[in-house]
Amino acid sequence: MTRDAALLLPSTEPVTLIDPDGNPVHVGQDMPDPQALVHAYAALISARRFNDQANALVRQGRLAVYPSSHGQEACQVACVQVLDPGDWLFPTYRDSAAIVARGVDPVQALTLLRGDWHSGYDPLTTRVAPQATPLATHLLHAVGVAHAARLRGEPTVVMAVCGDGATSEGDFHEALNFAAVFRTPVVFFIQNNEYAISVPLARQTAAPSLAHKGIGYGVPGARVDGNDVAALLSVLGAAVDRARAGEGPQLVEAHTYRVQPHTNADDPGRYRSADEVTPWLARDPITRVETYLRGRGLLDDEKIAGYGVSAEKLAENMRAGLGEDTVADYRDLFAHVYAEPTPQLREQQALVADELSREEAR
Amino acid sequence: MAAEKLTMANALNRALRDAMRADDTVLMFGEDVGPLGGVFRITDGLTAEFGEQRCFDTPLAESGILGMAIGMAMNGMRPVVEMQFDAFAYPAFEQLVSHAAKMRNRTRGRVGVPLVIRVPYAGGIGGVEHHCDSSEAYYAHTPGLHVVAPSDPADAYGLLRRAIESPDPVIFLEPKKLYFSRSEADLTLPVPPIGKAVVRRPGTDATLIAYGPAVPVALEAAEAAAQEGRSLQVVDLRSIVPFDDETVCAAVRSTGRAVVVAEAAGFASVSSEVVARVTERCFHSLHAPIRRVTGFDIPYPPPKLEHVHLPSVDRILDTVDDLQWEDA
Numbered sequence: 001m002t003r004d005a006a007l008l009l010p011s012t013e014p015v016t017l018i019d020p021d022g023n024p025v026h027v028g029q030d031m032p033d034p035q036a037l038v039h040a041y042a043a044l045i046s047a048r049r050f051n052d053q054a055n056a057l058v059r060q061g062r063l064a065v066y067p068s069s070h071g072q073e074a075c076q077v078a079c080v081q082v083l084d085p086g087d088w089l090f091p092t093y094r095d096s097a098a099i100v101a102r103g104v105d106p107v108q109a110l111t112l113l114r115g116d117w118h119s120g121y122d123p124l125t126t127r128v129a130p131q132a133t134p135l136a137t138h139l140l141h142a143v144g145v146a147h148a149a150r151l152r153g154e155p156t157v158v159m160a161v162c163g164d165g166a167t168s169e170g171d172f173h174e175a176l177n178f179a180a181v182f183r184t185p186v187v188f189f190i191q192n193n194e195y196a197i198s199v200p201l202a203r204q205t206a207a208p209s210l211a212h213k214g215i216g217y218g219v220p221g222a223r224v225d226g227n228d229v230a231a232l233l234s235v236l237g238a239a240v241d242r243a244r245a246g247e248g249p250q251l252v253e254a255h256t257y258r259v260q261p262h263t264n265a266d267d268p269g270r271y272r273s274a275d276e277v278t279p280w281l282a283r284d285p286i287t288r289v290e291t292y293l294r295g296r297g298l299l300d301d302e303k304i305a306g307y308g309v310s311a312e313k314l315a316e317n318m319r320a321g322l323g324e325d326t327v328a329d330y331r332d333l334f335a336h337v338y339a340e341p342t343p344q345l346r347e348q349q350a351l352v353a354d355e356l357s358r359e360e361a362r
Numbered sequence: 363m364a365a366e367k368l369t370m371a372n373a374l375n376r377a378l379r380d381a382m383r384a385d386d387t388v389l390m391f392g393e394d395v396g397p398l399g400g401v402f403r404i405t406d407g408l409t410a411e412f413g414e415q416r417c418f419d420t421p422l423a424e425s426g427i428l429g430m431a432i433g434m435a436m437n438g439m440r441p442v443v444e445m446q447f448d449a450f451a452y453p454a455f456e457q458l459v460s461h462a463a464k465m466r467n468r469t470r471g472r473v474g475v476p477l478v479i480r481v482p483y484a485g486g487i488g489g490v491e492h493h494c495d496s497s498e499a500y501y502a503h504t505p506g507l508h509v510v511a512p513s514d515p516a517d518a519y520g521l522l523r524r525a526i527e528s529p530d531p532v533i534f535l536e537p538k539k540l541y542f543s544r545s546e547a548d549l550t551l552p553v554p555p556i557g558k559a560v561v562r563r564p565g566t567d568a569t570l571i572a573y574g575p576a577v578p579v580a581l582e583a584a585e586a587a588a589q590e591g592r593s594l595q596v597v598d599l600r601s602i603v604p605f606d607d608e609t610v611c612a613a614v615r616s617t618g619r620a621v622v623v624a625e626a627a628g629f630a631s632v633s634s635e636v637v638a639r640v641t642e643r644c645f646h647s648l649h650a651p652i653r654r655v656t657g658f659d660i661p662y663p664p665p666k667l668e669h670v671h672l673p674s675v676d677r678i679l680d681t682v683d684d685l686q687w688e689d690a
Contacts, residue, residue, distance in 0.1 A: 118468040123436070130468050134460050140426055141461065144433020144441075151415055152438070170453075174426035181421055336471040337505050339529040342557070342604035 003218060010211035010221040014255045017230040020283045022291025032233040034298050036081070040229045041293060042307045043077035044286050047097040049311035050106065053318045054096065054113075058264045062322045063113045067094045071227070071259035074285035075191045077101050078232035079159050082240045090129040090142040090160040094191075098161070099128050106314060107321030116326055135166040139175035139188065143249075146184045157243045158186045159236075165196025167213060168204050176217040179249035186249045187239045188219075191226060193258035198271040214251035226256030227285040230292070257283075330356070365548040371541040373515035374404045374480075376549060377522035378442065382412050385440065388526055390417040392427055392444035392480075401446060402482055402541055428454040428479065432461050435475035440526060442478040449492040451481055455500070462531040463506030478525045478532045483511070484575045484625050486539035486672055488665040494538075495662055496626035498574075501533045502602045502635070509602040510556055511535040511574030515545055517600060520553025528556065537575035559606035561613060565595030568619035568682055571610060571636055573599035576623040576673055583623075583678035594682065602632055607639060614640050615647040619685040621655060623673050628656035650686035 002008065016025050024031065032040075051073070054066045069076050076097040080089060083102075091099055099109045104121045111120020112131055119130035129145075132138035142160035149156035166172055167190060179186045190210050194201050207213060211221030220242075224235040232254060239250035257280040261268050268277075293299035334341055334349040341349070368376075382388045390408055392400075396419040399406030408417035420427050424445055431441040445451035458479070465475045485494035501509045508530055512518035518536070525532035554560060562577065563584050572580040577598045584594035597613045599606070614620045620640060624633040637652045655673045663671045 117470055118464075119470070122472050123469055124473060129436075130465075130473075134456065137429060137456060137461060140429025140457065141433035141436060144430040144435070145437040146433070147430060148434040148437035148439045171425055171429060171457075174421070174423045174429065177421050177423070178426045178430055332470065336467045336469075338466070338508075339474060343607065344605065 002220070005215060008215040008218065008220045010209060010214070010223040010253070014223040014225045015231045015235055016225040016228050017234060018228050018288050018292045020227075020288050022288045022295060024292065029234055032230055032237070034293075034296070036233055037230060037289060037293060038298055040077055040081055040233060041286075041289055041299065042310065043081065043101050044073050044229060044289070045307045046311045046314050047073040047076050047101060048286060049315050050097050050100055050318070053315040054110065055264065057318065057322055063110060064115045065263045065265060066113055067263045068260045069094050069097050071280065071284065072191055072193060072256045073097060074229035074232055075189075075226050075254050075256055078229050078236055079161060079189050081233060082237040083157065083159055084155075086127070086154070086156055087240075088127045088129065088142070088145050088156065088158040090138045090158060091131050092135075092138070092161055092163060092166070093131050093133045094163065095131065095161055099131070100314075102126065102128055104128055106318050110318070110322060114322060116328055117332065136162055136169035136171040136175065139166075140171055140178065142186050143175050143179045143182070143184050146179070146186045147182055150185060155244055156185065157240050159189060159240070160186050161189045161191065163196065164190060164192040164194065164201050164204055164210060165199065166190075167210050173217075176214065176219055176249065176251065180217045180219050183246070183248040185243040185246075187236065187243055188249060188251045189236065190251070190253045191256055192253055193226075193256050195258050195262070195272075197262045197266065198268075200272075209253060211251055211253035219249050219251045221251045221253065223253050223255065226254030227283045227288070229285055229289050365546045367544050368515050368547055369542050369544050370512070370515045370518045370536070371402060371404055373519040373547060373549065374522055374536065375406055377519045377526075378405060378408060379411065381442075381523055381526040382408065382416060386416075387438060388416075388440045388442065389434065390442045390444070391420050391431070393419065393422055393446050395419060395444050400444060402538070404480070404536070405444065424451060424454040425457050428457040428462065431477050432457060432465065432475050435477045436465070436473055440476050442480060442526060444480045444482075446482065447493045448481055448483045448495040448497050451479070451497065458501075458507070459504050463504045466530065467506060474529045475531055476529050478522070478528075478534050480534045480536060482538050482541075483535040484537050484539065485662055485668055486575060486625075488668070489538070490665065491662065494668070496624070496657065498533075498535060498602055498626060499631045502632055506531070507603060508532040508556055509535065510600060511537065511602065512600065513537070513540065513562075513572075513574055513577035513598050514547070516547035516549065516551070517553055517598075519547070519549045521556065521600065524553070524556050532556070535574055539575055540578065543578075554600070556601045557604040557606060558601065559597055559599045559609040561595060561609070562598045563594070563596040565593040565617065567593045567617060568621065568685055569595045569597060569613045569617045570621050570623055570678065571597045571599065571613075572623040573602060573632075575625055579673055579675060580623045580678065583675045583682075586675055587679060587682065592682065599636075605635075605639065607643065610636070611640060611643045614644050614652075618647055618649040620648075620652045621678060621681050621685070622652065623655045623678055625657050625672055627659045628654055629659045631656065653681045653684065655681050
């Protein structure tokens, strides 16, 4: 760790390695190896399909709500691809695509939004924390998980994801401060998509960038083009390496944009114009890496079709898994409040059982 | 080992030390708990014995302390954290209510967070504002938390050991005014589990129900009543959540009259819950409505006026006198 202020400050501009037209940008930073980029491309195709399918499932009434990461898929796949199997991911509600990229079953990943239960997957076996809907509170849990691992001498790194809005919450600051003081291996990854529901970034901060916030805690900040998966793999990968090497927490801000509404229940026409959105569509994270890889003979129609088939299979699994009608069991309401239900919870469960048996008898 | 004279502060320190010796996943952290040993010296000597990886000071931020503890508990540790004073625990409220209390439930039982939140608690020490709150109702109202309050050194030791062993988060309320009162205790004897109330003094005419700092006051009142020929039974709840309906109701049925004593403001409180529960279950055994002696519905008073607010022997005896005695 360093206290040299100059080394803690982020670059003036976000790091881009492949521009929106698919051309390499030379900024003195290494391009990820071709295999990593091809892997990321395949994951991008699946993540986009996942987002589109989840939106469709909301329209069909199969999901209660879906906060889409459409247009932010490069962030979703890169923050997972840089992790080792023993690392942890702490996602927010908008990071379902990252959770699936990490290997969680897509139906389990959508349990929360389907309304069957809260978290549908096993956080301990998947090393993915429950999706956080309160903002920034999970960043402190990430610090605790990382600190426990470090005390045991394990090489675990924790990827803790939040949005631009969450940087205004007190827990964001406490998490960075605790992580820095205890030199905890956490990569704080801000997906700055410019909006917290309707409120633009200008109302969250007057700082030069969100990555500049790191210097106040002694945490190095980095800025990266959030729609350039190559730059994300490079910057996040370096941050993970430094954290794993014992250099303490890292802060990475990805500049991206929420091209879709906050959720299907939102009406962006009330707070932003289509003119603002249009330029971002041209910066789509998939097309630029596709152009780049094609230009180098690393991707062709046949391969692209193959990735499309895999993505379609994912969508089929989602439709099949989420199309089934499930019955939620009321006993779950009482079973998991404590390791052992209290006498009062047993009484209350018996009361519900009695009510239900009377209903059946009627 | 034979009984020894010790304070609640000694007993709590011993419980932490013994728990940390028995299980190296037990950690202690918070504000000033390291080399200083805590502002009440409850963690005295722990950093020296176990090193600063196991008993350590944190930045001064209570949400951070609890949030980090939750993450550590998710990852194999059993953290014990100290909130320096009752009213200074409020910044951690969201972490407590939305995360510590709900993690097991959110994950359908897959992830428990075994942690203990020690809170030096309540008044009677002449503390200035924000140092004397009785905050138990906030905690007791939150499903997923256990809430306990010892009233003597032996129980402080036993309950803290059990709290640290619990698979669920426990709010451990330490009555500040009892920290340094000395009594006989044999720490080798087991205490009843969390969730059990105990009868501290037998009696036949009426039952005083109390917990934490109100228990010694209730015992004193029972002693004074005995001088006047009235036999008062005293029940110490020990555990607010889970609540021991069985012991409390059996005690009230045996006397037919009851008074609940608590320092906290009475409105929408643990004391009102006790009255409601006991009335629902024991109505036909009652000879008079259950009464309460509690703090008033005011912010905690300045030191010179706290005696007006706190339940006193006189208020308890006057209230007992009002329980519709047949000879009155």
